[in-house]
Amino acid sequence: MISAHTVETVRAAEEVAKAALPAGTLMQRAAAALDVVCADLLRDTTGGVAGRTVVVLAGPGDNGGDALLAAARLARRGAAVTALLTSGRVHTEALAAARRAGARSRPWRPGDESTCAAADLVLDGIAGIGGRGGLRPAVEGLSALDGPVVVAVDLPSGLDADTGAVTGEVMAADVTVTFGTAKPVHLLAPAAARCGQLLVVDLGLDLPAPAVERVEPGDVAARWRRPAPTDDKYSRGVVGVVAGGPDYTGAAVLAVEAAVRAGAGMVRYVGPAHPTELVRQRRPEAVAGPGRVQAWVLGPGVSPDDPEQQARIRDALASGEPAVVDAGALHDLPDGLGPHHVLTPHAGELARLLGVERSAVEADPLTFARRAHAETGATVLLKGSVTTIVGDRVLTAASATDWLSTAGAGDVLAGVLGAALAGRPHDDPAVVAADAAVLHGRAAALASAGGPLAALDVADAVPAALTSLPGWAERGRVPSKGAPTS
Numbered sequence: 001m002i003s004a005h006t007v008e009t010v011r012a013a014e015e016v017a018k019a020a021l022p023a024g025t026l027m028q029r030a031a032a033a034l035d036v037v038c039a040d041l042l043r044d045t046t047g048g049v050a051g052r053t054v055v056v057l058a059g060p061g062d063n064g065g066d067a068l069l070a071a072a073r074l075a076r077r078g079a080a081v082t083a084l085l086t087s088g089r090v091h092t093e094a095l096a097a098a099r100r101a102g103a104r105s106r107p108w109r110p111g112d113e114s115t116c117a118a119a120d121l122v123l124d125g126i127a128g129i130g131g132r133g134g135l136r137p138a139v140e141g142l143s144a145l146d147g148p149v150v151v152a153v154d155l156p157s158g159l160d161a162d163t164g165a166v167t168g169e170v171m172a173a174d175v176t177v178t179f180g181t182a183k184p185v186h187l188l189a190p191a192a193a194r195c196g197q198l199l200v201v202d203l204g205l206d207l208p209a210p211a212v213e214r215v216e217p218g219d220v221a222a223r224w225r226r227p228a229p230t231d232d233k234y235s236r237g238v239v240g241v242v243a244g245g246p247d248y249t250g251a252a253v254l255a256v257e258a259a260v261r262a263g264a265g266m267v268r269y270v271g272p273a274h275p276t277e278l279v280r281q282r283r284p285e286a287v288a289g290p291g292r293v294q295a296w297v298l299g300p301g302v303s304p305d306d307p308e309q310q311a312r313i314r315d316a317l318a319s320g321e322p323a324v325v326d327a328g329a330l331h332d333l334p335d336g337l338g339p340h341h342v343l344t345p346h347a348g349e350l351a352r353l354l355g356v357e358r359s360a361v362e363a364d365p366l367t368f369a370r371r372a373h374a375e376t377g378a379t380v381l382l383k384g385s386v387t388t389i390v391g392d393r394v395l396t397a398a399s400a401t402d403w404l405s406t407a408g409a410g411d412v413l414a415g416v417l418g419a420a421l422a423g424r425p426h427d428d429p430a431v432v433a434a435d436a437a438v439l440h441g442r443a444a445a446l447a448s449a450g451g452p453l454a455a456l457d458v459a460d461a462v463p464a465a466l467t468s469l470p471g472w473a474e475r476g477r478v479p480s481k482g483a484p485t486s
């Protein structure tokens, strides 16, 4: 997991750490990490460090201070460093250190965007966790910078550390080096896409529970339910699927296929004759008709005007079993939902559910996912290039390729999540949902291999995605409890 903490929490932890350390220690740790990252990037992109041109943008606060101390280190490596001061104020000791090491410095001038564009690398120390609103007008043009490698100090300037919202111009980064812990901005859409690759530098801060966490593939390997010698098909979890209808058959096939591939003990399809027949043809393993289930997948491809399927959805939601509530099941939500009901809307569906504009949801997904969780009591998984999950915790999944934005991909996610809920009845549904989203994204990456993909291929790639997770094979070698060890 990558943990993110709010500015208030970080500042409190920083005060405690600072009191126990010689003055300037944390800034020097930050600068040392920036120096190593920048030097590595210069070597990768230009073949060396000495003689390469680096522009360091230094704002008025400690973010600028970090950047200037890194400038000093890069200048000592022989890089040609120019510090451009973007404010009337500057961290004076750090500026003096940069100058002593041979860096040149001067105030930012109109047109300096071209100075930046001509550099091999630009280090953005305009604003960090003290940043509010978009870039100030004088430096606004940096949002269109094209060419050099951009490294953000702590976070891209123009963003607010505590939210994923983008409210103005932003200096987008190729790499963001953040200190002590990630901040919500690094993990939440849409801002996360402006951060590039994220590197977290450990400063030894003592931090409480995070505000937001990103689930990583290795976390999924450690938690995904594996069968034990004592398991049978029922104990592994039976998934009931209410998907498709007389006129919409694809979603039924996709959701069933995905649930089978994700390791359900058994999949039970409940629906009209035509999709039932197609499901049978594609997956003879699935059984048809009602019966006991451990988790439901409700709504993919179900029309709001299909009284039979909608009745099945109502019964399933009233049954008390965990459920994925997707697409056609999101239209008329009953009262009394709980955390074991996982709503899986995309931005348009969530907007309709809450009576707001789709653009508002896309601009600040966490705010609206939180609202839906508060209003319904259900766990909310809001789909997108970053998937945001809100339950007792706020989690994100960002493993998907953009090629996944294709018809039927959501039906596959619903099936994968149904299998996960059925097999993990005692786990936090928000964690189960995030794990399913990460696995779905990995399967998409395998199915895509950098090119277009079909949703059914994503379902078929789920077993390979599981076994490719970092740590999967190692964990598989640990003998299960009570098993002979020799």
Ligand SMILES: NC(=O)C1=CN([C@@H]2O[C@H](COP(=O)(O)OP(=O)(O)OC[C@H]3O[C@@H](n4cnc5c(N)ncnc54)[C@H](OP(=O)(O)O)[C@@H]3O)[C@@H](O)[C@H]2O)[C@@H](O)CC1
Binding pocket: 010, 011, 014, 026, 027, 030, 059, 060, 061, 062, 063, 064, 066, 087, 126, 127, 128, 129, 130, 131, 132, 133, 134, 135, 136, 153, 154, 155, 157, 158, 159, 179, 180, 203
């Ligand atoms: N916490 C930690 O553990 C550690 C923290 N460390 C470092 O300290 C940094 C925080 O430093 P900080 O508190 O001095 O604030 P900081 O981010 O430099 O911004 C201040 C000024 O920027 C300006 N400004 C604001 N928004 C802007 C915008 N959109 N566009 C342009 N300018 C904008 C605004 O001035 P204004 O423009 O309003 O005059 C404001 O006063 C942190 O990010 C990390 O790098 C590390 O050294 C080690 C450990």
Ligand SMILES: Nc1ncnc2c1ncn2[C@@H]1O[C@H](COP(=O)(O)OP(=O)(O)O)[C@@H](O)[C@H]1O
Binding pocket: 346, 383, 384, 385, 386, 387, 400, 401, 402, 403, 404, 405, 406, 407, 408, 409, 410, 411, 412, 413, 440
């Ligand atoms: N740009 C993107 N990059 C990665 N994944 C995406 C992107 N856009 C959408 N997705 C994912 O693709 C899936 C699309 O689901 P959905 O919108 O419900 O499609 P459908 O209803 O056609 O099945 C979701 O899992 C979502 O997270």
Ligand SMILES: [K+]
Binding pocket: 063, 124, 125, 126, 127, 128, 152, 153, 154, 155, 156, 157
């Ligand atoms: K910055």
